[in-house]
Amino acid sequence: MSAEAARFRFVSANRRVREDRRFVAGHGRYVADIALEGMLHVAILGAQHPAARILSIDPSAALAMPGVHYVLTGEELAGATDQLMNGLDTPNVRRFPLALGQTRYAGEWVAAVVADTRALAEDACEKVKVSYERLPYLTQAEEALDPSSPPVHPAHGSNVLLDKQFVWGEVDRHFAESPRQLSFRVTWGRNSTVPIETFGVVASWDPWSEMLDVWASIQMPKYPDQIARALRIPANNVRVHHDVDVGGSYGVKRGIKHTVLAAHLARRLGRPVRLLEDRLENMRGGDAHGPERIFDVDVAFDDAGIVRSMKMRALDNAGAYAGRAPFQLGKPIGAIVGPYKIESVAYRAQSVTTNKAVQEAVRGFGQSPTNYAIETALDKVGLACGLDRIEVRRRNFIRKEEFPYLIPSGTRYDSGDYHTVVDKVLAHVDYPALVAERDRLRAEGMLAGIGIAACLEPSGGNSAFEPLLNEKNETTTWMESVRINVDGTGCVAVTIHTTSSGQGHETLAATVVAEVLEIDPDLIRIVRPDSLACLPSNTPVGSRMAIMMGGACFHAAQKLKAKLLRIGAHRLGLAPEAARYQGGSVGAVSGGQALDWAALVNIAHRNFHLLPPDTEPGLESTHVMQVPTGTSLPKDGRVQMYPCHSFEFHLVLVALDPVLGKPEIRRYVIGHDCGTVINPHIVKGMTLGGIAHGLGAALLEEFVYDEEGQMLTQSFMDYLLPSSHEMPKVEIVHHCTPSPFTVFGQKGSGESGYLGAPAAISGALNDAVAEFGISFDKLPIRISAISDAVAAARVRSSEETTS
Amino acid sequence: MKVALLVNGAVREVDVEPRKTLLDTLREDLSLTGAHAGCEHGVCGACTVLVDGAPVRSCLMFAVQADGLDITTIEGLASAPGELSVLQDSFCETHGLQCGFCTPGMILASHALLEANPAPTRADIAEAISGNICRCTGYGQIVEAVELAAERLRLANAPRAAAGGRP
Ligand code: FES
Ligand code: FES
Numbered sequence A: 001m002s003a004e005a006a007r008f009r010f011v012s013a014n015r016r017v018r019e020d021r022r023f024v025a026g027h028g029r030y031v032a033d034i035a036l037e038g039m040l041h042v043a044i045l046g047a048q049h050p051a052a053r054i055l056s057i058d059p060s061a062a063l064a065m066p067g068v069h070y071v072l073t074g075e076e077l078a079g080a081t082d083q084l085m086n087g088l089d090t091p092n093v094r095r096f097p098l099a100l101g102q103t104r105y106a107g108e109w110v111a112a113v114v115a116d117t118r119a120l121a122e123d124a125c126e127k128v129k130v131s132y133e134r135l136p137y138l139t140q141a142e143e144a145l146d147p148s149s150p151p152v153h154p155a156h157g158s159n160v161l162l163d164k165q166f167v168w169g170e171v172d173r174h175f176a177e178s179p180r181q182l183s184f185r186v187t188w189g190r191n192s193t194v195p196i197e198t199f200g201v202v203a204s205w206d207p208w209s210e211m212l213d214v215w216a217s218i219q220m221p222k223y224p225d226q227i228a229r230a231l232r233i234p235a236n237n238v239r240v241h242h243d244v245d246v247g248g249s250y251g252v253k254r255g256i257k258h259t260v261l262a263a264h265l266a267r268r269l270g271r272p273v274r275l276l277e278d279r280l281e282n283m284r285g286g287d288a289h290g291p292e293r294i295f296d297v298d299v300a301f302d303d304a305g306i307v308r309s310m311k312m313r314a315l316d317n318a319g320a321y322a323g324r325a326p327f328q329l330g331k332p333i334g335a336i337v338g339p340y341k342i343e344s345v346a347y348r349a350q351s352v353t354t355n356k357a358v359q360e361a362v363r364g365f366g367q368s369p370t371n372y373a374i375e376t377a378l379d380k381v382g383l384a385c386g387l388d389r390i391e392v393r394r395r396n397f398i399r400k401e402e403f404p405y406l407i408p409s410g411t412r413y414d415s416g417d418y419h420t421v422v423d424k425v426l427a428h429v430d431y432p433a434l435v436a437e438r439d440r441l442r443a444e445g446m447l448a449g450i451g452i453a454a455c456l457e458p459s460g461g462n463s464a465f466e467p468l469l470n471e472k473n474e475t476t477t478w479m480e481s482v483r484i485n486v487d488g489t490g491c492v493a494v495t496i497h498t499t500s501s502g503q504g505h506e507t508l509a510a511t512v513v514a515e516v517l518e519i520d521p522d523l524i525r526i527v528r529p530d531s532l533a534c535l536p537s538n539t540p541v542g543s544r545m546a547i548m549m550g551g552a553c554f555h556a557a558q559k560l561k562a563k564l565l566r567i568g569a570h571r572l573g574l575a576p577e578a579a580r581y582q583g584g585s586v587g588a589v590s591g592g593q594a595l596d597w598a599a600l601v602n603i604a605h606r607n608f609h610l611l612p613p614d615t616e617p618g619l620e621s622t623h624v625m626q627v628p629t630g631t632s633l634p635k636d637g638r639v640q641m642y643p644c645h646s647f648e649f650h651l652v653l654v655a656l657d658p659v660l661g662k663p664e665i666r667r668y669v670i671g672h673d674c675g676t677v678i679n680p681h682i683v684k685g686m687t688l689g690g691i692a693h694g695l696g697a698a699l700l701e702e703f704v705y706d707e708e709g710q711m712l713t714q715s716f717m718d719y720l721l722p723s724s725h726e727m728p729k730v731e732i733v734h735h736c737t738p739s740p741f742t743v744f745g746q747k748g749s750g751e752s753g754y755l756g757a758p759a760a761i762s763g764a765l766n767d768a769v770a771e772f773g774i775s776f777d778k779l780p781i782r783i784s785a786i787s788d789a790v791a792a793a794r795v796r797s798s799e800e801t802t803s
Numbered sequence B: 001m002k003v004a005l006l007v008n009g010a011v012r013e014v015d016v017e018p019r020k021t022l023l024d025t026l027r028e029d030l031s032l033t034g035a036h037a038g039c040e041h042g043v044c045g046a047c048t049v050l051v052d053g054a055p056v057r058s059c060l061m062f063a064v065q066a067d068g069l070d071i072t073t074i075e076g077l078a079s080a081p082g083e084l085s086v087l088q089d090s091f092c093e094t095h096g097l098q099c100g101f102c103t104p105g106m107i108l109a110s111h112a113l114l115e116a117n118p119a120p121t122r123a124d125i126a127e128a129i130s131g132n133i134c135r136c137t138g139y140g141q142i143v144e145a146v147e148l149a150a151e152r153l154r155l156a157n158a159p160r161a162a163a164g165g166r167p
Helices: A003-007 A020-024 A074-080 A118-125 A141-145 A171-177 A223-231 A256-269 A279-285 A331-335 A367-385 A389-396 A418-429 A431-443 A465-469 A505-517 A545-572 A597-606 A680-699 A757-772 A783-802 B022-029 B086-094 B103-116 B122-128 B140-157
Strands: A040-046 A052-058 A068-073 A109-115 A129-134 A160-168 A180-188 A200-206 A211-216 A238-241 A273-276 A293-301 A307-319 A344-353 A447-459 A480-486 A492-495 A524-527 A579-582 A585-588 A619-625 A644-656 A664-673 A730-735 B002-007 B010-015 B048-051 B054-057 B070-072
Touching (some): A020 B103, A074 A256, A109 A118, A109 A256, A141 A344, A171 A293, A171 A307, A200 A256, A211 A223, A331 A465, A418 A644, A418 A664, A418 A730, A431 A644, A447 A757, A480 A545, A545 A585, A644 A757, A680 A730, A757 A783, B054 B103
Parallel strands (some): A307 A344, A664 A730
Antiparallel strands (some): A200 A211, A447 A644, A480 A492, A644 A664, B048 B070
C-alpha cells in the first residue's frame, strides 16, 4: 500500500469482506428464496411480432385450467395504474408494464397469467389466444431518423426521442486552424450486464393496513416512490424490504414494470404474488438491454499528434420505449474528452425508438461505449502521425499539476497522475519485451497485437445529466445517508438504506465507522431497514458508494465522536478543547484519567444528570450527504457531472491463429488509480469482473435481432458470457492519487475495468490485423468476423500479387 | 411420484410431479435454497449440486431420476452451523465472490475437483469451473481461492515434518 494507507487502521487494510460468509454457506437470501404463505406465481406471455395491433385477447381456455387464477391484460393494468416515468419531456411515449393496444417489440409483455405454481402458469400462457394485426416495424437506428420510417409511437410523431447538439468551445476555429483531421465511425453492439440472477419480485398487499410489501432483486433509485406513483397510492403505503440479496445487477436491476404488475395483481387477488423472470423473459422482455450506439467522430490535430478539437455524434438505438437510454448519452458528457486536453468539443446526442427491447442503466451509464470511441480516435491519430500509440496518449494527457482540471463541457476533474500510472505499467510489463513478444508471435505465423486504452471512471454518481437533457428537470440533490446507533450495552449498529448486489456495502460501512471511532469493525452490526424506516438514499448507481456511503458513514461517525468527546469532557470537568478521543475513550490531552467506552455509553444512556446541558440522551447520529460538487444546475449546456475521476490504463497482448480467428489474450495488465482504496479485495474484484464484462462486450456479447425483428440471442447458448476459459490472468498495477473532494481521498471503482477493456481489446485486434490493411469498427468482434475478414484480405492480396 | 433422495447424508422423501426438476425439488420441497436458478437450460452452472460426488446441473435433471442417489448441496459442505469447510473459508479469504449467486455452484464444482486432484494447476482449476459462469468476479479470485484451499488441504493432510511442523 502507499504511504497514504499508513494513515489508516482499517481503511485500505487487507481485511475480509464480511458478506462472503453467508454466501459461501449457501445462506444468501435472494428474492427467489422468499416464499410467502399462499403465494401465487406469474408467467408472462410475450409478443410474437415486433409490431402489431392487439385485436383481442381470449383467456378463457387458460382460466379453465385448474389452479389458474387470473389473466391480466394491458387494458386492465393501464386502467388501474399510471404510466411508468421516463424522465424526458416526451408525454406521448407512454409505457405500461403490459402492452396497451399495440406491441412494439418481439417479446414485449402482452399478458400475465397467475397460477398456483410457476409451471402451471407457463402451461396456461400457451392457452391464452391473442389475435394480432401486424404493423410495419424497424430495427435500425439510422432508419429511425428517416421521417418516413414507421413510428414506434404514432402519437409522438417521430422516432426521435432526443436530438441535442452541444458545442463547448471554439470547435470551428480549432478545426480550421488544425493542419490535420480525420473522421471515422465505430459501432457499439447492443449488450448488457446480464446478471446470473434474473429479476424477481414478490408483492403482498394488506387491505386492512393498506400496505404494500415488496421484496425484489432491485438496484434502483426512487424505487418506492415510483411504485407508489404508478399504483396511485401514497408512498408511505409502500414498504420495500432491503434485506434481500441481489444476485448481480451492475445497473440493470430496475424492474419497475415487473413490480407494478406484481403489486397490482397482489392487490387485485388479495394474495401474495411472485414474478420471477425465467431466462427467456429476462433476455427478450425484461427491458434490461444496454446501449446500442453508432459514433461518428471527427478529430482535429497537429503533426505532433496533439488533438485540439473533436466532433462526436452518438446515435443510440433506445428500443421501443425511452427507458434510461437517452440519459446514457448524457452522462458521458462529464468525461467527454477522456483523460486528454482536448480544447473544444461538439457533441450531438441522438436517441431514437425502434422495435427492439428497452434499455436499462448499464455499468458505466454510456461511458464505456464513449471511451471506445475516444480511444479509437487516439489510436488513429497515432497511426496518422506515425507515433507510438502510448506516446500519442502521453502527449495529450492532462498533467498532474493541472488538476483540478476544467473540461470544455463543464466538469472539473478532481485529480490524477496519468503519466505516472502509464510509466508504472510500462515498467511492470517491460514494454520493449512485450513488443518483442508480439513480433516473435508474428514471426511464428500468428496474428498478434497490442491494445491500449487510457480512460476515466467518473464516480460519485448523481443525476446531473437529467437537467442537462431536460430543462424541466431541476434535480440537483442526490444524497446518501447513514445512521449509527450505540445501544445501552455499548454495541454499535449502523443502518444503510439500500439493497446490495455484491458490492460489499456492509464491509464498507463497518470499515469506515470503525476507522473514525477507532473500534474493531467486527464489533459493528450493519442493518438494512425497510424503505419506510430509511433515510434518503439513491442506491449504488454511478460508482458512488465508496464516496457517498463511505462519506456519510464518516460524517455520522464524526458527529458521534464529537458527542462522546463532549460527554467525556463534561464529566471530567475539562473544556472540550482540552479533551481528546482515542480508541473509544475520552481523556485529557495532557494525559491522566480517562473515561472508557463503557463509561461514556453509560452516561449517555443512564445518567442524564451527568450529560452536558442541552444534550439529547442516547448515542445516535445520522448524516445525509449530498454529492460533493453537486451544487448547481447546468448552465449554457455545461454541468459539473460526477465529482471524482478514477483512471485506468489497459495494456493487452492478443494472439490468434489467422485461419481460426479465435483471439487469445496472452497478457492483460491494468494500471488502476481510484484514489484511496477502502477494501482492496473489493476493488480488485470489481476491476477483474469489469474486465471480464468488457471482454464480453468486445468479443462475444450481443442481443442480435434478425430482419424479421426477432431476437436471436435469447439464451445463454447464443448470448455468450465469458467463462474461465476466455478470461486471462490479469495483473493489476496500483497507484493512488487521492481525490481532494472525498473524506479519505477515495474515488469510485464499481465500473473499473469495464470502461477500458472493450477499447483495449479492439485496439489489440486492430493492431493484429493491421498488416492486412483492415480494421474492425464494430463491437463485438466475433471469431467469425475476424476469420472472414482475414480470409478476404488474404484473397485480395493474393489476387493483387498474381494480377 | 414418491422419491427418496439421500441429501447431505439424510434420506428425504418427497412427493413430486415427474416433470419437476431436481433443482426445483431441492429448493421448493426441501427448502435447500443454496442451489440457484440462473438459466434453467444447462449453461450457467448456478444450480450445480454433487450427485454421487460429481457436479451435476440440477436444472437438467428430474427429481425422479435422482431417486436413491447421493446428493450433496452447498448446505452439506460445512461441518456444523456457523462453520465453513476449508474451501468455503478460502473463498472468504480471497474474496472469490461478490453477489454470491454463482458461488454455491462454484464451490461445489471446485470441491469435486479437489476431491479428485489435490494439487490442481491453474489450468485444471479453470477447466473445472469453466461450466460455471460468474458475472461478478472475472474468475481471478475464484481461482486463487481454489489454489489456496488446495494448499491448505495438502498441508493439513501432510505428515508433520513435511508440513513444516516440529519433528
Ligand atoms: S440454472 Fe442450471 S445450468 Fe443454469
Ligand atoms: S459472484 Fe455474482 S455471479 Fe459470481
